[in-house]
Amino acid sequence: MDAYNELIGIYDEISTIGDISSLLGWDQNTYMPRKAAAGRGGQSAFLSKLVHRKVTDPRVGYLLDRLEGEDLSGTRAAVVREIRRIYKRKTSVPEELEAEIARSEPLSVQAWAEAKQKKDFSIFAPNLEHMLELKKKVAEKVGYPDIPYDAMLEEYEPYTRTAQVREVLERLKKRLVPVIERISEAEGQRIDISGKFPREAQESFCRRILVDIGYDFERGRLDTTEHPFTIGTGDDTRITTHFYENDLRPALFSCIHEGGHALYEQGFLKENMHTPLGEACSLGIHESQSRMWENLIGRSLPFWKRYYPDLQSAFPGLSALPLEDFYQTVNRVRPSLIRIEADEVTYSMHILIRFELEIEIFNGRLDVREIPQAWNEGYEKYLGVVVENDGVGCLQDIHWSFGSFGYFPTYTLGNLYAAQFFDAMKKDIDVEASIERGEFGPILTWLRSNIHEKGKLYPASELVRVVTGKELDESHFIDHLRNKFGAIYGIDL
Ligand code: ZN
Secondary structure (H helix, E strand, C coil), X not given: CCHHHHHHHHHHHHHHHHHHHHHHHHHHHHCCXXXXXXXXXXXXXXXXXXXXXXXXXXXXXXXXXXXXXXXXXXXXXXXXXXXXXXXXXXXXXXXXXXXXXXXXHHHHHHHHHHHHHHCCHHHHHHHHHHHHHHHHHHHHHHCCCCCHHHHHHHHHCCCCCHHHHHHHHHHHHHHHHHHHHHHHHCCCCCCCCCCCCCHHHHHHHHHHHHHHHCCCHHHCCEEECCCCCEEEECCEEEEEECCECCECHHHHHHHHHHHHHHHHHHCCCHHHCCCHHHCCCCHHHHHHHHHHHHHXXXXXXXXXXXXXXXXXXXXXXXXXXXXXXXXXXXXXXXXXXXXXXCCCCCHHHHHHHHHHHHHHHXXXXXXXXXXXHHHHHHHHHHHCCCCCCHHHCCCCCCHHHHCCCCCCHHXXXXXXXXXXXXXXXXXXXXXXXXXXXXXXXXHHHHHHHHCHHHCCCCCHHHHXXXXXXXXXXXXXXXXXXHHHHHHHHCCCC
C-alpha cells in the first residue's frame, strides 16, 4: 500500500472512534441512567486514550515524512496538511500534561458549577488558575506565531492568528457600539407574546420547519436536553432542543440554529467521510451555518410571511397578533447580561468582552482574581448593563472550566462569515423569493456546493476568499444589521 492510502486507513480508524465517542456523548446527554455516569466516564476516557495513541503513532510520522515534498493533488494535499497539523499538535503535548488536564477537568467543572450556584467567583478561581497554567504550558509546547493565545485559537479556528481576529473585531466594535446606542435610545417595543404553547404543537412545528429547510430525519433525530446541541456527522447527525411551554421562541430558533449545524454535517460528500474533507472547516465556519439559518433566514420577514399563518393555526393564541408585531418580538434588541439569551445585534459585544479578557489573561496582564471586576467593567462600558453578581456575570459560561480558551471568538466570526456568505449567495440566487416561498432547495444547494462539500479543503480565511472573492470583512454583517434593525425600529442607522 502506498503511504497516502495507509495514512487514510489510519485516519479512518481515528474518525470511527470519534463517531463512537460522539454517540456515547449523545446518550450521556439524553437518555443515560444517572448512575451510569462513572462507567461512561471510563468508556470515554478509554476511547480518547485510544485516539491519542493512534494520532501520535510514530507510523503516522513516518508516513507523513514519506509524503513530504511529494507532488499531491489539491484534495490529497489538503488531507495530508490536516493530518500533519493534528499530528504535530498532538505529539508536541506530553502525555503527562494531557493526563493532568483530563484529571483537572471534572474538578474544575464541579467547582465552576458550585461557584455559579453560589454566585461566588472565588470558589472557582483556584481551579481556573490551575487550568490556565496547564493551558499556557500547552501553548508553549505546541508553539505559536506571535502570542500564546494563538495556540488556543488554533484549536478551534485553525490557521487563524489572534492579530487577524483582533483587527476585524476591533473594526466591528467601532461600528457596532453606535448601532447599539442608537437602537437603545429608540423607543422600545412593548409588544410581547404570552400564553401557553403546548409542547406537542411546538415539536411538530419545529419538525416541519426542519424538514422544509432540508434536514434529513432518516439521517438524524431530534431529542430534548437542557441545552440544545448538534452531535454526529454524515448519516447520523442528531440535534436537541428544549421546549418551554410559556414561550415558543427558544425551541423554534434553537431548532433552526442546530438544524443549520446539522445541514453542514449532513452535507459532506459521502466519499470524503472519515477524511478531513468530510469535516467542518473550522468552528467559526460551523457557526456561520447555524447563524445564517437562525438569524438571516429564520428571523427574516420573508420567512415569517411564509410561516406565520401556519404558526397562528398551530397556536390560536397568536391569531390576534399581526405579522409585523410577531416579527418584532423575534427581533427584539435589548442589551443584557446573558450571552446565550442575547439578540442578533448585541451578541457580538458579549464575545468581544470575553475575547479581550482572554487575551489579557493569556498575556499575563490580568490576574485570574481580577476577572470579575474586569468583566463587570466591560459589561457596563460596552452594553451599559450592571452585573449584579458573578453568577450572571463571569461565571455564566462553562467554557473556561474545561479550559476552552479561544472558543468564544468563533461565535462572532460565525456571524461575520454568515453575512458575507449570504451576500455572495444573493448574487447567484434570489434568496428572498426562495425564503418567502418556503423553498429552501436553492439555498441549500448553494451552501452544499460552496461550503459543505469543501470540508477542510481550505483554511477558513481562504474559503471566504474563494466563495466571496475577498477577505473577511465586517461590513456585510454591519450592513445587514443597519438595514434590518433600522427598518424595525424606524430609525436611520
Ligand atoms: Zn451554534
